[in-house]
Amino acid sequence: MARIRDAQDETAFITLFEYYAPRVKGFLIKSGASEALAEECTQDVMTTIWQKAHQFDPSRASVSTWVFTIARNRKIDLLRRQRRPEPEDLPWGPEAEPDQADVVVLQQESERLTRAMANLPEKQRALVESAYFGNLSHSEIAAETGLPLGTIKSRIRLALERLRHEMR
Amino acid sequence: MGVKHHIADEFLMAYSAGILPEAFNVVVAAHVSLSDDSRARLGAYDTVGGAVLDTLEPAEMSGGALAATLARIKGSGPVDRNAQPRPAPSVLPAPVRDYVGGDLDAVAWRKIGGGVKQAILPTQDGARVRLLYIPSGMAMPDHSHGGTEMTLVLQGAYRDDDGEYHRGDIEVADEEVHHTPVAIGAQDCICLTASDARLRFTSMLPRLAQPFLRI
Ligand SMILES: [Zn+2]
Ligand SMILES: [Zn+2]
Structure with a gap:
């Protein structure tokens, strides 16, 4: 994950994809999404992971935790058609070196x-x-x-x- | 003064799992914005969510999924990696500002009598979340608890049978509670409150949470 975050390393992303995409899809199906919807949404989630990689802070969440929160938010958006209000970021922000x-x-x-x-x-x-x-x-x-x-x-x-x- | 009244674990877990109505999510997100204790406990429940994801039986992805995702990444252009500017300190925490469309001066208050004002925020799902403005010394409008009610103080303070509630403090009441909160102190009280007559949440999750997830 650090390599995706710091170097936008595509090989590292592929490794991450191969591990998490099937799990995210399983998560969405068990949450009530159809096979096709879960497939589409999993690709959304994985794309978001790439785009938000710079926000990943390993001193505050493990990769699994972080992926879970992104998948969960997509689930709420998709299955319940709701916005997901998130807590305000801490004042010292994600930019401090962990x-x-x-x-x-x-x-x-x-x-x-x-x-x-x-x-x-x-x-x-x-x-x-x-x-x-x-x-x-x-x-x-x-x-x-x-x-x-x-x-x-x-x-x-x-x-x-x-x-x-x-x-x- | 630090936050003294934190939200119970079952609501944090439900917020983490994403199974609360949106109106309650707004209040929980606002409370967590102001309470480090609740933020840390929420982190623990998100970690459980990560563990659920980790231990889940994987579903098979379609053959072209990886290629399609890589194409989307490349098609989406360069990522803006600049940190968001830090918002100036304000009465409304960020998740509430998002629903209001600005800070306190953007709230579309409606008078409901006795100097008390309210503004209902737009959410889905039947449950309601509103901002309440109660002049110091005034009681909160008469209300009954058909289900569950969450009240979070954003400015000033109020007192009821259970004690005093200041900025960041949250109170959850259910149908058994009869209280008459009164705004106290030098400043007028501003609260964020969500309610749902159908949500009998407190009777549902504690039994799940208590045996093994209570922190
Ligand atoms: Zn009370
Ligand atoms: Zn009440």
């Missing part, structure tokens, strides 16, 4: 969170996913109430502490 140690730790925390997600029992992971696909219903949640997912909670807390640190 601290390398912060970047590494945030990356590690995000990867740990992903591993924790991948290791969840299928049913529990499906529950977290359904929240992000907007497919939650009362009955589904009721059926799943009380499942202890301690690992993910502690991972998020770690990520959060890191993020809090970023904000100081």
Whole structure:
């Protein structure tokens, strides 16, 4: 991602495309988009990633997190035909050079969170996913109430502490 | 003074997931603009979203997708890499300014009696978001909570049974809450408030969020 951001490196973009495009498409389909719409939209999302690469700040979000936010915004735009109000950027802005140690730790925390997600029992992971696909219903949640997912909670807390640190 | 009343996790998660009505998204975005605590927690939920994307079963892209995307990138011309100029500090956070079409002086207020004014912002989805202007010492207009209501203070302060709310503070009320907020302090109070009679959100997400996502 850094190579796309700093050098507009097309080879790096192709690598990113091959990993994320099928996932973004899967995300859009599970969110309710048709196959054709999801395909078209995924290309939009990947194009946006290229165009907004200079805004990517690895001390504030991992690549997956960043791609997710772009895909999510496109989903809202497309499936719900709504604008997406975003928080005001922080006053110190994205142009400050991120601290390398912060970047590494945030990356590690995000990867740990992903591993924790991948290791969840299928049913529990499906529950977290359904929240992000907007497919939650009362009955589904009721059926799943009380499942202890301690690992993910502690991972998020770690990520959060890191993020809090970023904000100081 | 720092923000003391932050938004609950279930709303941050729903905002991150993109499943809230637009009117509530405006209030959450405005609150996060003013609260570093909520911003950090939102970052955590966006990270969960990234993990969802990472662990998702990939869908197959069409054969020409990469070539088509590369062509679009080349066709879209050079990217403007200049940072956006920083907006001057203002009463309305950036997401609210976007809906108003300017800062406070651009708000199309309508008087609703007793010196109280309101301006409804244009959003989809049935839920309503409005700016309220309440002169100091005045009560907020009579209202009932058929569903969920979010109130964010942008200027001045108000007090109700639960305490005092200043700039950046957010209060979420549901049908069980009966409160009569009164504007207090030297400045008149300006609030951003969203409501939806159908949105019974607080009863829906906590049960999902609590067991494993509470921060
Ligand atoms: Zn109250
Ligand atoms: Zn109320």
